[in-house]
Amino acid sequence: MTTLSITGGRVLRPDATVTRADVLVDQDAGEILEIGSDLAGEGNETLDAEGSLVTPGFVNGHCHVAMSLLRGYADDKPLDAWLQEDIWPAEGELTAEDVRTGAELGLLEMIKSGTTAFADMYFDVPEIAAAVEEAGLRARLGHGIVTVAKDDEGARADAETSLEVAREYDGAADGRISTAFMPHSLTTVGTEYLEEFVPKARDAGVPIHYHANETEDEVAPIVEEEGVRPLAYAAERGMLEPEDFVAHGVHVDESEIQLLAEAGTSVIHCPASNMKLASGMAPVQRLRDAGVTVGLGTDGAASNNDLSMLDEARDAAMLGKLAAADAAAVPAEAVAEMMTAGSADAIGLESGRLEEGAPADLAVIDLEKAHLTPRHDLVSHLAYAAAAADVRHTVCDGRVLMRDREVLTLDEAAVRERAQAAAEALSARAGDDE
Ligand SMILES: N[C@@H](CCSC[C@H]1O[C@@H](n2cnc3c(=O)[nH]cnc32)[C@H](O)[C@@H]1O)C(=O)O
Ligand SMILES: [Zn+2]
Structure with missing residues (x-):
């Protein structure tokens, strides 16, 4: 030994x-x-x-690690405009090699800030898995599905990829990598695809992870079209199980808090991203009081703009107090728990606690x-x-x-140099290098 x-x-x-x-x-x-x-x-x-x-080690419950390459690429816009006008067009230009480079940059930053495990939603997951294997962290990885603006064939192919990635990489890197099925959100993936593929993910035995109730704009269309709150809609589609975890949960009402508590589904709170995109303030103290497992995540570096869980911890405490209008809300102990065992429990890892075994x-x-x-x-x-x-x-x-x-596992100077070069080439391709 x-x-x-x-x-x-x-x-x-x-x-x-x-x-x-x-x-x-x-x-x-x-x-x-x-x-x-x-x-x-x-x-x-x-x-x-x-x-x-x-x-x-800190557990980052929700990230898009390869987006480190887009840090500072587009700031100061709300979620919808930020994604559609800037981020999605730029992501359309990313090569598999860019994703690998962005992931290495993000993993480097994670190691330097004490993060040892994370959950990640992105594309070109094989590149991210290879970077995780090399860097030595633990991760729950998944391919994010978006079906809006795709034809049926493209939509189904995206969902199939998410399922295949979840099956293939579960247990990779000597068990340090686990996976999940990851529809991007309840508004960017069509109902028919959720109904077809969620049961398949259950058969594969993997959890489901998605963005939920991040902005008001995501809540209203579901209430209008379906007549129910988004998390009730998710529950009806079988997406609210104890192993599942949702990112954000900003605009959740009392009925949805109860639904989460009864289902045992966890929420990953991303305070910096929620503040930067002016999405709103998650009711973190109310979620915790109701017995919901709450973890902490940075989201991607393009909406944060760093991956430090220590920054996120401070943001969570500050925003939690403001949201509750109560200085006693989300105290230091709660934050320490959320950034370690809370996130680990949410994303289904044993990490996050220092004890024998x-x-x-x-x-x-x-x-x-x-x-x-x-x-x-x-x-x-x-x-x-x-x-x-x-x-x-x-x-x-x-x-x-x-x-x-x-x-010790990554060459810091080389990773930074590759990332700078890849980001410059990307800006040139995306046609906005001033
Ligand atoms: N296969 C999909 C990609 C989905 S990956 C996950 C996506 O989440 C995006 N993303 C990053 N941060 C957020 C956020 O806060 N809310 C919603 N989406 C985000 C990110 O830019 C990435 O495009 C496609 O064909 O477009
Ligand atoms: Zn996200």
């Missing part, structure tokens, strides 16, 4: 307490063997966590910084004050992905 010890740190436990402890990891099994004192001499390899907080997915955060002094409450620091650049080490599945801010 090869072992790794993370020594001298303060460890964030599942009950939100922080204790001084070493962590011993079985690298072959990718599991935490023991959390306790005096384990420093036990590991074949050691990571220094002196003056640092050891947290579960759990997956060895963790991040070590340097506390010896002016903005993290003094140390009254480390959970407070995690939610409100820590930043991506404070992450020292990142470990996933027992493997060190970053040591002392040096990423």
